[in-house]
Amino acid sequence: MPAFKDHKFNERLDTAAKARRALLEKFKAQPAPDDPVVLERQAALKAASDAREARHAERKVAREAEAARRAAEQSAKAEEEAIRAAELAARIEAEKAARKAARDARYAARKARK
Numbered sequence: 460m461p462a463f464k465d466h467k468f469n470e471r472l473d474t475a476a477k478a479r480r481a482l483l484e485k486f487k488a489q490p491a492p493d494d495p496v497v498l499e500r501q502a503a504l505k506a507a508s509d510a511r512e513a514r515h516a517e518r519k520v521a522r523e524a525e526a527a528r529r530a531a532e533q534s535a536k537a538e539e540e541a542i543r544a545a546e547l548a549a550r551i552e553a554e555k556a557a558r559k560a561a562r563d564a565r566y567a568a569r570k571a572r573k
Contacts, residue, residue, distance in 0.1 A: 490497050
């Protein structure tokens with residue numbers, strides 16, 4: 460571990476000034492907004508953003524199509540279930556009517572015997 464250096468106030472001011480100058484030089488070294496490199500980078504970023512938006516829109520359309528397909532399947536299933544339920548109810552009613560007719564026939568035969 461290096462030995463502790465006792466920095467004087469003026470040394471600290473000089474170090475801070477050097478750091479500010481270095482930061483300013485770094486800022487000045489950046490390319491201008493109309494530099495071809497910057498414009499090319501912005502164009503690349505815009506193209507990537509547009510591609511991302513297009514993929515997002517495609518996924519949204521695919522999700523909506525899938526939801527519509529599932530809704531159609533569910534409605535078809537519900538319709539089939541309703542048809543089965545109606546057929547079952549009709550069959551049950553027919554069986555009830557047949558049992559009632561048989562019961563009435565037995566009752567009529569019994570009355571006829573008396």
